[in-house]
Amino acid sequence: MIVRTEITGNDSDNLCRAVVVLPTVSYKNTFELIRTKLPRLPFRFGRTAQVMVDGLALALPDTYSLVHLAAALSALKNSTGDDAMSCYYANNEFEVCVEEDDVTLHDDLAAVLNLPVLLEAGDCLSSAVDEEHVRESDYYRIVVEGVDVEGYYETQALTQTVEEYRPSDGLSGVAFKTVDHAISFRLFTQVVKKDATVVDLALGDAETACYWVKVT
Numbered sequence: 001m002i003v004r005t006e007i008t009g010n011d012s013d014n015l016c017r018a019v020v021v022l023p024t025v026s027y028k029n030t031f032e033l034i035r036t037k038l039p040r041l042p043f044r045f046g047r048t049a050q051v052m053v054d055g056l057a058l059a060l061p062d063t064y065s066l067v068h069l070a071a072a073l074s075a076l077k078n079s080t081g082d083d084a085m086s087c088y089y090a091n092n093e094f095e096v097c098v099e100e101d102d103v104t105l106h107d108d109l110a111a112v113l114n115l116p117v118l119l120e121a122g123d124c125l126s127s128a129v130d131e132e133h134v135r136e137s138d139y140y141r142i143v144v145e146g147v148d149v150e151g152y153y154e155t156q157a158l159t160q161t162v163e164e165y166r167p168s169d170g171l172s173g174v175a176f177k178t179v180d181h182a183i184s185f186r187l188f189t190q191v192v193k194k195d196a197t198v199v200d201l202a203l204g205d206a207e208t209a210c211y212w213v214k215v216t
Contacts (some may be wrong), residue, residue, distance in 0.1 A: 001023070001085070001214070001216075002034070002212055002214055002216045003020055003023075003151060003186075003213075003215055004068075004092075004210065004211070004212070004213075005018045005019060005020050005021070005210070005211050005213075005214070006018070006130045006209070006210045006211075007019075007108045007208065007209055008203070008205065008206055008207060008208050009202075009203035009204045009205045009207050010148065010205050010206070011078075012038070012209075014202055014203050014204070014205070015188070015200050015201070015203060015211045016038060016175055016188065016189035016200075016201045016202075016203050017145070017188045018186065018187050018189070018210075018211055019146075019184055019185075019186050019188055019214055020184060020185055020186070020187060020194055020211065021183070021184045022182065022183055022184060022215065024032045024183075024205050025181050025182070026178055026181065026182045026183070026212065026215070027178070027181045027182075027185050028173045028177050028178060028179070028181070029177065029178060029215055030176070030177050030215075030216045031095070031162075031175060031176055031177070031178070031213050031214065031215055031216075032173065032174075032175040032176075032213070032214040032216075033142065033163050033171060033187070033211060033212070033213055034171065034173075034187070034212050034213070034214045035131045035141075035171070035210075035212035035213075036140075036171070036189075036209075036210065036211055037139065037205060037208065037209065037210035037211075038189055038201065038210075039201060039202065039203060039204070039209065039210050040064050041064075041137035041138075041139075041140065041167065041169075041191055041201075042062040042063065042064060042136065042137055043064050043066070043068065043131070043134050043136065043137070044060075044062070044063050044065050044069060044112070044135075045062055045084050045136055045199065046059065046060055046062045046063075047059065047060055047063045047106070047109075047134040048107075050105070050109050051073070051076055051084070051103060051104070051105060051106070051109070052080040052083075052103070052104040053076065053101050053103050053104070054079045054080075054101045055079060056078065056079055058076050058084075060073070060109075060187075061164040064203065065089075065131065066089040066094060066129060066131045066134075067090075067119075069087075069152070070087035070088055070089045070091070070094065070110050070118070070124065071087075073085060073087040073096070074086050074087045074188075078099075078100075078101050078191065082099065083099050084098070084099055084101065084103055085097060085098050085099055085119070086099070086176065087153055089131075089165070090127070090129060092129060092131070093127070093128060093193060094114070094115075094127050094128075094129045095111050095124070095125070096113075096115065096119065096124070096126075096128040097124040098119045098120065098121055098122060098123045098124075098137055099121070100121055100122075102118065102119065102120050102121050103118075103119040103168060104117060104118055104119070105117050105118075105119065106117055107120070107210040112129070112134045113123075113127060113129060113131055114127035115127055120164050120166055132172060135194070136194060136195075137191050137192075137193060137194070138164070138166070138191075138192050138193055138194045139164055139165055139166040139191075139192050140159055140164065140165055140166075140189055140191065140192075140201070141164050141189070141191070141192050141198065142157070142162055142188070142189050143160045143161050143162065143163070143165070143187075143188050143190070144160045144162050144165040144176070144185050144186070144188075145160065145185065145186040145187075145188050146182075146186045147179070147180065147182040148160075148177045148179040148180060149176045149177060149178055149179065150176065150177045150178075151155070151161060151177060159191065161172050162170070162174075162187075164166070164192070169195065175216075186198065187211050187213075188208070189201045
């Protein structure tokens with residue numbers, strides 16, 4: 001039997017946390033996550049105060065590639081509503097052309113783009129950037145909530161993690177079992193970054209996340 005569940009960000013406080021409702025009460029059944037439909041892993045996570053221009057501290061959203069990051073930077077405006085800069089990325093080269101106001105990049109952003117922190121008005125600069133090298137996300141982690149599962153120990157603690165995978169690899173196919181009776185449980189998806197920190201995977205208001213669970 002396959003149980004499918006779907007949520008939107010509006011349903012789940014903009015998190016990938018979905019309730020799996022079983023048709024009958026389960027006791028030590030075996031479950032396998034056989035398919036998911038999830039938001040892409042962010043290339044770089046959103047941050048506040050990434051760019052200073054004309055007295056404004058401007059944030060950047062989650063971005064999903066260097067091309068997307070270039071578009072997000074190009075969309076930034078100064079205090080009069082004019083473009084702050086124009087940015088492009090192709091063939092491992094990032095280019096920025098500053099408009100009429102000096103632009104100051106956050107130290108971390110400047111390091112990612114191999115650019116100076118201060119970009120002076122009228123400057124056009126380019127740098128070599130390896131997209132995969134500066135990508136922040138590593139893989140998805142899916143944990144069970146609401147019921148105990150026969151998990152495994154990690155750093156001397158019993159974890160509820162039931163799946164970890166990279167988009168390029170696909171799901172592991174490893175099954176899991178509940179310890180007690182259950183009529184429902186939640187699947188919660190997080191992102192493990194390359195630096196091993198774990199953050200919640202955001203889900204846009206109208207964006208959907210789906211999970212298909214095989215029950216035997």
